[in-house]
Amino acid sequence: MNGHYKFVNTPLPYAFEAMEPYIDKKAMYLHHDKHLQTYIDNLNRTLSNHPELQNWTLEQLIINAPCLPKEIRSDIKNNGGGVFNHQFYFSNLANPAFPQPVGILAQAMENAFGSYPSFRNQFKEAALSVFGSGYAWLVVNAAGQLGILTTKNQDTPLEMGLVPVLNIDVWEHAYYLKHYNLRADYIDDWFHVVNWEQASQNYTHCFPGLF
Numbered sequence: 001m002n003g004h005y006k007f008v009n010t011p012l013p014y015a016f017e018a019m020e021p022y023i024d025k026k027a028m029y030l031h032h033d034k035h036l037q038t039y040i041d042n043l044n045r046t047l048s049n050h051p052e053l054q055n056w057t058l059e060q061l062i063i064n065a066p067c068l069p070k071e072i073r074s075d076i077k078n079n080g081g082g083v084f085n086h087q088f089y090f091s092n093l094a095n096p097a098f099p100q101p102v103g104i105l106a107q108a109m110e111n112a113f114g115s116y117p118s119f120r121n122q123f124k125e126a127a128l129s130v131f132g133s134g135y136a137w138l139v140v141n142a143a144g145q146l147g148i149l150t151t152k153n154q155d156t157p158l159e160m161g162l163v164p165v166l167n168i169d170v171w172e173h174a175y176y177l178k179h180y181n182l183r184a185d186y187i188d189d190w191f192h193v194v195n196w197e198q199a200s201q202n203y204t205h206c207f208p209g210l211f
C-alpha cells in the first residue's frame with residue numbers, strides 16, 4: 001500500500017483460502033479484490049482532481065475530512081474509511097492463530113474486561129448490535145484504556161481520536177456466502193482467526209518506548 005495517492009490494493013499476505021474453514025475463500029477474494037478495490041478506485045478518482053491532497057496519508061485524509069471542501073468531504077470520509085477499515089481487518093487475520101490474546105495486550109485486556117471469555121462475550125454482543133453495516137472495534141482511548149465500540153458504515157475510530165487495536169467487519173458481504181444471515185456464527189468463526197500477535201503490536205505501538 002502506498003502511503004498516499006495513488007493508493008494501490010496490495011495483495012493479501014496470505015492466500016484467499018488461508019482462513020478456511022472459518023472464512024471462505026470466495027468471500028475473502030470478493031472482499032479484497034472487489035469490495036476493497038472499489039473503495040480504493042473511488043478514493044483515487046476523487047483525489048485525481050485534487051493535487052493539493054495527493055501527498056496526504058490515508059490517516060490524514062480521514063482525520064481531516066471535516067475540513068475538506070464540501071463537495072468531496074463525504075467521498076473522502078466514506079472511501080478513505082473503507083480503505084482503512086478493510087486493510088486493518090485483513091491485517092488482523094491469521095490461520096492458524098493463537099486461541100487468545102498474547103503479550104502485553106493479554107494483561108491489559110484482563111485488566112479492562114476481567115477475562116478473555118468476558119471480553120469475547122462483550123465484543124460479540126457489540127458486533128451483533130451493529131444495525132445494518134459497520135464494524136466492532138477494540139480501541140485505546142485518550143486515557144490509554146482499552147474499550148470496545150462500534151462504528152456505522154465506513155466510519156473509523158481515527159475520527160474519534162481513538163487508536164484501533166482490532167476490528168471485525170460485520171457488513172453482510174464479509175460473511176453472507178458461508179454464514180448467510182447468521183452473523184453470530186460468523187463472529188464465532190472469526191474468533192478462530194484473530195491475529196493476536198498483530199493486535200498486540202497495534203496495542204504496544206500506541207505506547208512508544210513503554211514496553
Ligand code: MN3
Binds near residue numbers: 171174
Ligand atoms: Mn467489508
